[in-house]
Amino acid sequence: MGKKVLIIDDEINNIKVIADFFVKQDRSHKVMTSLNPRQGYQVAIEQQPDLIVMDWEMPEINGIELLGMLKKNETTKEIPVIIATGKMVSSDNLATALAAGAEDYIRKPLDLVELEARVxxxxxxxxQYKQMKELLKNEIDLKNRKLATATMYASQRNQSLIQVTDKLQNVIDGPESKDPRQELKALKKEINSFLDMDDSWENYKIHFEEVHPQFFDKIKAVEAKVTNNDLKLCAYLCMGLDNKEIAHLCNITHDGVKKSLYRLKKKLRLGEEENLRSFIQQLDTVEQAPVLG
Structure with a gap:
């Protein structure tokens, strides 16, 4: 696929040589040119080229000054720049160009073989930089989503516990003549409902998918016959919870968690060598639900 290339040089012959090089290299390249550095700066902002090749010695604004302007602008600071010069050719000049933010430096008269290699x-x-930046962004987004989910879940449980604590305090502060057993039984039933979590599952799913869009649809696209308990396990794995934490949340033993995870792995048709946790967390990063074959 062709790239957008901006050439900035106050010598028309230099522009023609470089422009011809890019056109011959790939006719799908879009080559933009400017004899004026200030005009070239505006073109860079408006057109967002994939690469800029520019002269060092130019009137009004030289290449290093223009490079500084580009690197200070949020919209142009990541556009790669190659500095071309016929006079500033010493090692110190090279160091100056690279320190100012140039990705590379080439001497005039241009050697087209060298230019091709540098480009x-x-x-x-x-x-590679763009790919690494995107991977880092995805990793940060995933961590932020997991943190938000864990915070949301903790907040939900804390609110429930505060309600129970308030009711228990009312029992303690109640008149001595009143038998508290009925109220304590009701509180015990309420606590059991928190441990079970089935009553609030639908509500929890809504909040979870606000942070992890389409997560449960992605699971169901792999296996349509998953149960609510299966989905709950998948959500906990997505959040990065370990077996001990899952056992506490589900109110089951550690062995019970291991058995449930083993059954879930079989249901999702994962091989012995495949890691269930890795599969669930990677599935969460997929933009759309996978299509069943």
């Missing part, structure tokens, strides 16, 4: 390297490194 290829800069473009490849820039693509």
């Amino acid at each position: 290829r390297t800069v473009c490849r490194l820039n693509e």
Whole structure:
């Protein structure tokens, strides 16, 4: 796929040589040119090129000054720049260009073989940088979503416990003549409902999917016959909870969790060598629910 290339140079012959190079390299390239650095700066902002090749020695604004302007602007700071020069050719000049933010530096008169190699390297490194940045963003987003889910779940349980505590305090503060057994039985039943969590499952699913969009649809796309308990386990695995935490939340033993996870793994048709936790967490990062084969 062709790239958008901006050439900024106050010499028309230099622009023609570089423009011809990119057109011959790939006719799908879109080549933009500017003889004026200020105009070139505006073109960079408006057109967002994939690469800028520019001269160092230019009137009004030289290449290093223009480079500084580009790197300070949020919309252009990540556009890779190759500096081309016929006068500033010392090692110190090279160090100056790189320190200012140039990705590479080439001497004039241009050697087209060298230019091709430098362009290829800069473009490849820039693509790798974009991929790494996207992976890092996805990882940060995933961690933030897990943190938000855990916070939401803790808040829900805390609210329930506060309600029970208030009711228990009312029993303690009640008149001595009143038998508290009936109220304590009601509180015990309420606590058991919190441990069970089935009554609030539908509400919990709604809140969970606000943080993890389509998560349960993705699970059902892998296996349509999953139960609410299966989905609950998947949600806990997605949140990164360990077996001990899951046992506490589900009010079952550690062995009970292991058996439930084993059955879930079989239901999702995962091989012995496949990790259930990794599968669930990777599934959460998929943008759309997978299509059953």
